[in-house]
Amino acid sequence: MGKRQLVLEDGTVFIGEGFGSEQEAIGEVVFNTGMTGYQEIITDPSYCGQIVMMTYPLAGNYGINRDDVETVTPFIHGFIVKEVAAYPSNFRSEETLNDYLKANQIPGISGVDTRKLTKIIRLQGTMKAAIADSAIPYEQIVRQLRKTKLPKDQVRKTSTLKPYVVPGRGNRIVVVDCGMKHGILRELTKRNCHITVVPYNYSAEDILRLKADGLLLTNGPGNPKDVPETIAMIQQVIGKLPIFGICLGHQLLALACGADTEKMAFGHRGSNHPVKDLLTNKTYITSQNHSYAVQQASLAKTDLQLTQVALNDGTVEGIQHKRHAAFSVQYHPESSPGPEDTNHLFDTFLTMTEQGAKEDEVYA
């Protein structure tokens, strides 16, 4: 494949080498600071519709393996890296990053000055971008980018269409799939849970009929305000089932309880975001991927308590309900990729499911 260009909405052009699929792509360009984990990042459905740039200068060096996918069909629109390794070396490697992206119709571009691109995004915020053949006049692409609206249906695209069960002999958990990473199921199956995964728009009535012990709201793509049906469901279930929200699930729990969310300038994406737990005074290193955040001031008018904050910028990272068994975090306790510091939150949730929905002070 020949020269390709990455064109930003503001008219900036980067020329690089194409890899992966040859097709054109449009998406919101975001950066991830993880040094490893490109396979999990590419397959995380929360990136649906986005073009992901890695700030670490090399990707593909340990190939693609059969274990680390976070969803079977990846949803990202494009992948940007400084250098892509042509010959991976790892005992688990099954194929090259190039072959994987090609097979999944995802275009990649390498040879991009990713430090410059990161600075642009940090200063101006995330913006729309396109990966295209370098022969196309860039003005034409910029015009097209300005006309393109960010999609609002990503949760519908990434959620399961029908409920299904992952049997186990332990706690019965309903997982609301808003664009779930497999890592969440991995954590629950590791703890022997009996899991029923339901679509994002499954009704409260149908969920309660499953007689589960707890409800887990997953991560997922896009603006949390684009899924009012899930917010309405949470409002009917809270107080009846213990709830644990992760990332998009955290934002949805906040909205359901009357708090507000806002879009951040360039979000948090990486494997080393420090978060402070205000209840225990402990700091954790967390895996993150989000563009939106719960507005801290909006918590005052709700029954939600702030439990965790990001140490880099002070944004909300965790909340819990003052009266009901419900809590959530903005980061990824399932890691994949990233540190497993906060893995214990799954145990906290399971303890909560054993105590019921209305206990006070159930958060450990």
Ligand SMILES: NC(=O)CC[C@H](N)C(=O)O
């Ligand atoms: N990983 C996630 O669940 C992301 C949540 C939401 N889509 C955001 O960007 O903030």
